Amino acid sequence: MPAHTNNQDSAISFGPFRLFPKSRLLEKEGAPLHVGGRALDILILLAERPGEVIDKRELVKRIWAEVNVDEGSLRFHVAALRKVLGDTGRSARYVLNVPGRGYCFVAPLAQTASPVAPAAEIIPPRSLPAQLAKMVGREEVIEKISNGLTLYRFMTLVGPGGIGKTAVAVTVGHRRSADFGGRVFFVDFGSLRDASHVPTTIAAALGLTVSAEDPTPAILTFLKSGPALLIFDSCEHVLDTLAPLVERIVREAPQLRVLGTSRESFRSEGERIFRLFPLDCPPEREGIDVTEVLAYPAAQLFVERIAQSSGPFQLSAEEAPLVASICRRLDGIALAIELAAGRVNAYGIAGTAALLDSRFSLQWRGRRTAVPRHQTLAAALDWSYDLLPAAESATLRRLSVFAGPFAPEAAATVASGDGLSTPETLEAIDSLVTKSLISPSGSRALRYRLLDTTRTYALGKLNELGETRQFARRHAEHFRDFFERAAASISTPLPEWLSAYGGELDNVRTALDWAFAPDGDAELGIALTATAVTLWVRLSLFAECRERCRTALAALGDDRGNDRIRMQLLSALGWSLMYGEGRAREARPILETTLELAERLDDKDFRLRALWGLSIDQFNNGQFGKARALADRFADVAANSPDKTDLMLGDRLMAVALHYLGDQNEARQRIDRVNASLHVLVEKPKIFPLDLRISTQYFRARILWLQGLADQARALAANNIEEGRANGHALTFCSVLGQAACPIAFWSGDFDAAERHGAELFEHTERHAIRLWGLWARAFNAAVIARRGDIANGLPLLREELNRAGDARFLPRFLPLLGELAACFLEADQVDRGLGVIEDVLTRCNDRQELWYLPELLRIKGELMQRSARDSDEAEARFREAMGIAAQQGARFWELRCATSLARSLSGTGRSAEALAVLQRVCGPFGEGAIFADIRSARDLIEQLRT
Numbered sequence: 001m002p003a004h005t006n007n008q009d010s011a012i013s014f015g016p017f018r019l020f021p022k023s024r025l026l027e028k029e030g031a032p033l034h035v036g037g038r039a040l041d042i043l044i045l046l047a048e049r050p051g052e053v054i055d056k057r058e059l060v061k062r063i064w065a066e067v068n069v070d071e072g073s074l075r076f077h078v079a080a081l082r083k084v085l086g087d088t089g090r091s092a093r094y095v096l097n098v099p100g101r102g103y104c105f106v107a108p109l110a111q112t113a114s115p116v117a118p119a120a121e122i123i124p125p126r127s128l129p130a131q132l133a134k135m136v137g138r139e140e141v142i143e144k145i146s147n148g149l150t151l152y153r154f155m156t157l158v159g160p161g162g163i164g165k166t167a168v169a170v171t172v173g174h175r176r177s178a179d180f181g182g183r184v185f186f187v188d189f190g191s192l193r194d195a196s197h198v199p200t201t202i203a204a205a206l207g208l209t210v211s212a213e214d215p216t217p218a219i220l221t222f223l224k225s226g227p228a229l230l231i232f233d234s235c236e237h238v239l240d241t242l243a244p245l246v247e248r249i250v251r252e253a254p255q256l257r258v259l260g261t262s263r264e265s266f267r268s269e270g271e272r273i274f275r276l277f278p279l280d281c282p283p284e285r286e287g288i289d290v291t292e293v294l295a296y297p298a299a300q301l302f303v304e305r306i307a308q309s310s311g312p313f314q315l316s317a318e319e320a321p322l323v324a325s326i327c328r329r330l331d332g333i334a335l336a337i338e339l340a341a342g343r344v345n346a347y348g349i350a351g352t353a354a355l356l357d358s359r360f361s362l363q364w365r366g367r368r369t370a371v372p373r374h375q376t377l378a379a380a381l382d383w384s385y386d387l388l389p390a391a392e393s394a395t396l397r398r399l400s401v402f403a404g405p406f407a408p409e410a411a412a413t414v415a416s417g418d419g420l421s422t423p424e425t426l427e428a429i430d431s432l433v434t435k436s437l438i439s440p441s442g443s444r445a446l447r448y449r450l451l452d453t454t455r456t457y458a459l460g461k462l463n464e465l466g467e468t469r470q471f472a473r474r475h476a477e478h479f480r481d482f483f484e485r486a487a488a489s490i491s492t493p494l495p496e497w498l499s500a501y502g503g504e505l506d507n508v509r510t511a512l513d514w515a516f517a518p519d520g521d522a523e524l525g526i527a528l529t530a531t532a533v534t535l536w537v538r539l540s541l542f543a544e545c546r547e548r549c550r551t552a553l554a555a556l557g558d559d560r561g562n563d564r565i566r567m568q569l570l571s572a573l574g575w576s577l578m579y580g581e582g583r584a585r586e587a588r589p590i591l592e593t594t595l596e597l598a599e600r601l602d603d604k605d606f607r608l609r610a611l612w613g614l615s616i617d618q619f620n621n622g623q624f625g626k627a628r629a630l631a632d633r634f635a636d637v638a639a640n641s642p643d644k645t646d647l648m649l650g651d652r653l654m655a656v657a658l659h660y661l662g663d664q665n666e667a668r669q670r671i672d673r674v675n676a677s678l679h680v681l682v683e684k685p686k687i688f689p690l691d692l693r694i695s696t697q698y699f700r701a702r703i704l705w706l707q708g709l710a711d712q713a714r715a716l717a718a719n720n721i722e723e724g725r726a727n728g729h730a731l732t733f734c735s736v737l738g739q740a741a742c743p744i745a746f747w748s749g750d751f752d753a754a755e756r757h758g759a760e761l762f763e764h765t766e767r768h769a770i771r772l773w774g775l776w777a778r779a780f781n782a783a784v785i786a787r788r789g790d791i792a793n794g795l796p797l798l799r800e801e802l803n804r805a806g807d808a809r810f811l812p813r814f815l816p817l818l819g820e821l822a823a824c825f826l827e828a829d830q831v832d833r834g835l836g837v838i839e840d841v842l843t844r845c846n847d848r849q850e851l852w853y854l855p856e857l858l859r860i861k862g863e864l865m866q867r868s869a870r871d872s873d874e875a876e877a878r879f880r881e882a883m884g885i886a887a888q889q890g891a892r893f894w895e896l897r898c899a900t901s902l903a904r905s906l907s908g909t910g911r912s913a914e915a916l917a918v919l920q921r922v923c924g925p926f927g928e929g930a931i932f933a934d935i936r937s938a939r940d941l942i943e944q945l946r947t
Contacts, residue, residue, distance in 0.1 A: 137297020
């Protein structure tokens with residue numbers, strides 16, 4: 001605004017500058033200066049309190065009232081302000097930094113002020129636009145604004161285009177009309193192109209015939225004459241002129257109320273901002289039904305508009321998830337939802353949903369009676385886009401390459417350049433936020449996002465100008481570099497790491513989709529895939545990791561010059577096959593090739609990764625002897641490593657091998673050695689996808705239980721659950737529940753806890769799509785049902801779930817469930833079938849050296865033999881054999897179970913004294929677990945034998 005039109009504002013003069021706070025204008029020697037919005041806010045606040053040191057926290061709170069930012073943003077905008085003022089710190093000095101406190105305006109200043117003029121003839125006022133027949137989902141908002149106009153004299157409805165600001169304001173006007181004696185005036189600035197006509201537009205809406213050049217005095221005279229409500233609609237493009245005028249008329253007409261609608265606030269004195277949010281949308285959830293969908297206003301509006309355009313309509317169960325998806329895709333924007341609903345008659349709901357992926361949806365037409373800018377989404381967005389300065393429209397286009405939320409730093413990296421500096425880009429983003437074209441996203445760290453409709457529109461503009469490839473490349477390059485840094489910060493605790501990096505998954509996907517497209521850059525895509533592996537692993541997205549690595553390896557081809565990145569991709573592919581799907585046959589050759597490349601390149605980290613993976617692969621395939629040999633090789637390589645975590649991983653790998661091979665005493669020594677060193681673990685091992693602290697404890701709990709230290713094991717497992725839940729890594733938590741919590745609760749006879757842990761594991765696997773643990777959880781939960789006495793339902797369900805698991809039954813974790821199947825046949829008095837199962841499982845254990853569960857299998861076989869009444873002597877032999885193996889393994893828990901079975905057998909044949917001696921010898925050393933089922937059972941039997 002030219003300086004001479006500022007006669008309604010008080011100027012603050014300092015040096016060669018004049019600052020008009022209400023007009024938000026800074027002049028230097030009479031010429032207006034361009035100052036960023038936030039920088040100008042800071043100057044106004046400091047200049048209005050000259051000589052006072054204003055605390056940094058107060059400045060941040062006042063300038064960024066609705067957004068969480070750090071002091072870095074404040075420093076950035078103060079630096080921009082100093083640059084405009086020429087505040088070098090040498091000669092001219094305006095803004096002083098007081099270290100540890102804040103900022104102070106130190107320039108000497110002087111103030112000036114000004115006048116007003118004549119009146120006019122009054123004619124009857126114009127009426128409000130017609131009220132909508134029904135407002136969906138806005139009743140509470142309308143009530144708040146309606147009540148707010150009693151408390152506040154100037155309110156602004158702020159929100160993006162098409163969200164329903166005008167409809168809400170008109171409804172409020174009709175609702176409050178009687179309170180103002182019918183003096184409610186609607187002023188539509190939407191069609192106004194010349195801001196100098198703002199006062200005459202207001203005068204015309206009031207019905208004033210004004211002959212003077214400036215109608216402001218006549219407007220004031222009219223508004224002072226009694227209560228009135230002015231509704232200013234679509235103000236965003238005339239704010240520089242309108243804001244100071246509104247301040248003046250509100251100040252000088254005490255019975256006036258003003259309600260504005262705008263895509264950004266007026267930032268005027270006395271303004272109360274009400275931000276209008278999108279309509280609530282149904283969540284993304286499997287199995288969502290019609291009732292749930294129609295509980296949300298966005299879906300209600302969609303269905304109601306279908307009925308208005310197509311006649312009676314009833315939403316079906318099949319269509320409900322599609323409607324939920326359409327509403328989410330349209331971000332709950334009322335105009336977009338109305339336009340989409342208008343397509344249903346022609347395309348159906350499924351067809352309409354499919355069309356949302358095309359720019360064609362932006363051209364859907366709405367009501368003929370709507371103002372032109374509301375007749376299509378494109379028109380609504382054109383309206384906003386055409387008002388933008390070049391820097392802001394360029395920034396908006398460039399930011400359309402982001403998918404989902406993005407950080408300011410990422411936006412600056414991708415969108416700056418080609419005529420836009422980083423400060424100019426950030427300033428443009430700031431302005432686009434105030435204009436509701438960019439939305440703040442997230443509560444902890446400041447992030448932004450474009451609504452889907454805005455992004456589609458801006459991406460179309462980017463394509464039209466031939467800029468897509470350039471900025472899609474920058475986007476991919478940024479995230480390649482970003483995840484290189486992410487991999488280097490792997491020592492950060494998982495929740496913090498995911499908070500910093502996990503939100504970029506959609507951007508990685510978008511960048512990779514572009515890179516491997518025909519017009520993309522495959523080399524850049526290969527590099528990004530390699531750096532993003534850490535993200536997929538930490539999110540437990542092994543299936544996605546597998547497919548992305550395969551795509552990158554196919555693009556890489558056979559070029560020997562890329563062996564290092566090939567090794568990285570093969571390693572990730574091998575792990576994703578092994579941990580995500582358990583496809584061991586595919587994983588092994590890939591990991592073997594990884595090892596060959598690591599040997600050739602003399603890369604210690606990837607040599608260890610490959611050895612680790614191959615060892616786990618042998619566990620999964622039941623080759624426990626080979627697994628131990630690979631664990632030995634791992635330990636040999638790790639012995640020369642300066643990284644202590646490598647030595648710890650070697651001990652953990654060997655502890656697991658020894659545990660499954662049945663040497664619980666040596667396994668305990670190894671796992672305790674890892675546990676004793678965990679306090680020096682300062683970072684997550686590079687070669688291990690699970691949390692080492694947590695995974696150490698669930699194997700310790702298993703070993704402690706088998707050694708008969710029941711109380712310690714249960715306490716450790718309970719603590720492990722809490723740690724695993726807090727850690728947030730999906731695959732780690734599966735192992736916490738499946739490796740320790742579930743089996744220990746089951747073995748202890750606490751079937752309430754077993755049922756609870758099993759249900760939580762199944763829900764967790766469903767939520768995170770972790771298939772193998774899901775299969776195990778189903779079978780485990782069936783075993784719990786059977787053990788609780790419901791053999792009629794539990795046994796067939798257990799058989800069914802084990803059959804469903806297919807080849808996964810050969811994973812070590814399924815072995816106890818196969819033993820339970822045989823025990824269930826015993827309970828169901830189907831002895832022959834039970835013996836058939838147990839023989840198959842014993843053959844498996846002996847062939848694979850899977851010896852840790854062997855004593856329990858022999859005990860179950862003995863029980864089956866005893867029930868058959870054909871092999872009672874053989875049954876006793878099996879019990880004794882099982883006890884001997886358990887004692888040799890250091891598995892006192894199995895030894896106790898076997899001793900109890902043997903004692904019952906001996907007692908049944910009249911050898912009670914021998915039975916008592918056997919049971920007392922084994923039970924005597926147990927100092928823990930008095931409340932658990934097997935120990936109670938053994939002690940009860942001792943009392944019976946004594947009497």
